[in-house]
Each structure stands twice: as structure tokens, then as C-alpha cells.
Amino acid sequence: MVEEGHILIDRVSKSFEDANAAGGRQLILSGISLDIAPGSFTSFIGPSGCGKSTLLRIISGFLFPDGGKVEVDGKKVEGPGVDRGFMFQDHVLFPWLSIYDNIAFGLKVQGTYEKRKEDVKEIIHQVGLDGYEDHYPYQVSGGMQQRASLARALIGHPKILLLDEPLGALDAFTRMTMQEEIRRVWEKSHTTMIMVTHDIEEAVYMAQKVVVLSSHPGRVIKEIPIELKRPVDRESPEFTAYKTEILKALHYGENGLPEDLGEVVS
Template identity: 50%
Template sequence: MVTEAEGGQIAIQGVSRTFGDGGAEVVALSRVELDVRPGEFVSLIGPSGCGKSTLLRLVAGLDRPTAGELRLDGEPIEGPHYSRGLVFQDPTLFPWKTIWSNVATGLEARGVLKERRGDVDKIIELVGLRDFERAYPHQLSGGMAQRAALARALVNHPKVLLLDEPLGALDAFTRMNLQDELLRIWQERGTTMIFVTHDIDEAVYLSDRVVIMTPRPARIKEIVTVDLPRPRVRNGAGFFEYRSRILESLQLVPETAQPEYIV
């Protein structure tokens, strides 16, 4: 495995986030502790409202914690920075820019596009959008748009890539396809990945560790280390074991049910 990005260690220490002031306070996150190793692929999974997106926004620097601290390679996170790339469920491509210009945004915004135009071409090649460079976002399918969004986040060579249900709006085939692409890119670049999803299979297929979160109080319930060799087999016995374990942890299995029936 070639590690391009140096570092990329995320430390989340006693982080809480409360929304609303006065009477109706909503605790979105409560005393979250998590360490993500450089180059690790970590998934956050849990029912909606469990604060996984909030946690991701805190790491991105788009939001500040009410208590606690977040660090990237020991440096406190105080705002958004291009070393922490972000991809939403909605590709959020800039509709007025071609795919090439969309991907080039990060370099342009930082004023380094002139010297690094080649990087844009390389990334576009990497995500397989070579033939669509000059297309506008509305001309792309959902899967291709998400590839472009991924390329746009990668062009800055971020140490950490934050993905907020990036494949959630795609059909099953496109989705599995992009999961493999994501793994390929991850292995090629060694970027630390924090991946929010509500799809258990996806989490098991992709991650080194799966962080299970619960709502009310919104906190980390359990961290499952997925000790399966890659490439993983989606219908292997080990895969199902992890799947059941996570299901149980999320309390999506009735107490009386036998694991065999679930599989």
C-alpha cells in the first residue's frame, strides 16, 4: 500500500454538541471519545438523529463543539481546512462550472491552480470521468456526479476525507461499484476515511472499524473492529457474523430471534 498523504490522525476528546438555547435543548452529541489512526477507514453507523452527521461536521470544522476538543495530528481543529475534505450525500456540484472546473475548485480557491493543472486531470482520470470533463453537472447521472464530488474533495490531497452518506442516494449497482472505487482510491492514496452511513453491509464491506452510535443520549455505543481480509466477500460467513453483531448492537433484532433467521 502506497501512502501518499502524511499523517491524518484524528483525535476526538470528550466532544459534546448541544443545539438550541434556553428551554428546549437538544443534545446532538454527548462526550464522544474516538481516535482514528492515520490511513484508517472508519464508519459511523446508527439510526437517523444519532448525531453522526454532527460529528462529521465538527471534524470538518463547519461546526464547533459545545465541550471537548478535536485534533488533527495533534493540531486543534478550529475551522474548515482543505486538509479535511468533505463529500455530502448530495454531490453539491457547482452547477455553473464544468466538471473539470468543479474538480479544480480547491486548487483555484487556494490560488495554486496554475502550477497544478495536471493534478486535476489526474484525479479526473482516477475517478473515471475523463470523457465528461466539459460536461455541466446537470448532464451527469447521480453516480457520475458523486464521482465528480469525490474528485473535487481529493484534488487537495486531504489527509482526512469525510464522507456523509455519499452513496445514500444511489441505486444498489452504482453503489456497490462506487464502494469498490472508493476502496481502490483509499488504498492508492492512504487517506484517512471517516464514513457516515446507515447501511450496515456498506459499513462492514468498507471499514477497518465500525463505530455504532445511539440516539438519546447521542453517544458512541460500541466500536466493532472488522477483522476480515480484503477484498471482502459480501456473502461470506465472516461478513454475516459482523453484520449480525452490528444489528444486535443497534437493537434491530428481536430478543427471541435466532441469528440464522436474520441471515
């Protein structure tokens, strides 16, 4: 089987107009290079405003870099495509469609709906929205909208799934259940997943590799492969060590913290 879903990010940079910045533009991403293996699970973590959503939008093809390029399976990304599913941070659902129709939307566009009706039912069950199929987005809570949006992104079985803080609006318990759910879908589907999160624990729990980004401009500070035995024990020393490593990278950059200050952030 040919492995699909390889993402190559090659020296990507991006700036936006900003009246307050010197020269009227602000550099947001600078020289981002990442090689994301087919079927892998990567988390991006970094301070608010460092360019995580911008980077996902560039991978999805909704936004173009000023410099560098993104390739998917050797082909330069020149626009959005059905090979790349995307769940936006603001998880927009179509307000005029029911929860069910929002989730089934992609299949109807693809013309596969009639064959895959059972899959729609199954995914609705997986994300815990049984009984809410006929509701409209404004009639359900923010967390439910987020779950519907996740279901909509999962149903098309894209070879790449880009998730921008998919669980941000959920309470702690639902969030942990959904972390399991996304992991399970990933394990079954061989989809290449990139998930942006603010939550260090979530990044360590879910991903095979955590990419730590800096801000002003956004750069890759560190790539940390996560090697934990499953099921993962969130209380274990190994788990805590990864969390500390990420925290240090976020605060102090590539080289972490001088040893004698290590205790302060541990």
C-alpha cells in the same frame, strides 16, 4: 516518516435550539470520544438524525462543539482547514462551474493546478465521468453529481477525508464499483478516512473499524474492528457475522440481544 492524520475526539457534546425540547434545546451528541488512528478507515453508522453529519461537521471545523474538543495531530480544531477534505451529504457542486472546473477547483485555489492537470484527467476517469467534463451539474444525473463531488474531495490529497454518505445516490452496481475505488484511493494515499453510511454491508466491506452510534442523544454504542481477508467475500460467514453484530448493536445497544432472541435478527 511521521504519521499524519490522527484524530482525537474527546468528550464532544453538541445541542441545537429546538422549540419543542425541554429548555428550548435538544442534546444531539453526548460525550463522544474516539481515537482515530492515522491512515485508518472508519465508518460511522447510526439511525437517521443521530448526529452523524453533525459529528463530521465538528471534525471538519465548520461547527463547534458545546463541550469537549477535537484534535488533529495534537492540535485543537478551531475551524476548517485544507488538511481535512469534506464531502457533504448533499454533495453540493458549484452550479456555475462545469464538472471539470468543479473537480479542479481545489487545485486552482491551492495554486497547484498547472502541475496536476494530469491528475484531474485521471480522477475523472476513475469516477467514470469521461466525456462529461464540459457539462454543468444540472445537466448530469444525481449519481454523476455525487461522483463529481467525490472526485473533488479526493483530488486535493488531504491527510483526512470526511465522507458523509458519499455513495447514497448511486445504483447498486455503481455503488459497488465506487466502494472499490474509494478503498483503492485509501490504500494508495494513507489518508485517514471517515465515512458515514446507512448501509451496514458497505460499512463492513470498506472500513477497518465500524463505529455504531445511538440516537437521542447520539452516543458511541460500540466500536467494532473489522478483520477480513482481502479480497472480501460478501457471502462468507465472517462477513455475515459482522453484519449481525452491527444490526444487534443498532437495535439493542451495547450488549446486543439476549441469546435466546438471537435467531430473530440473524
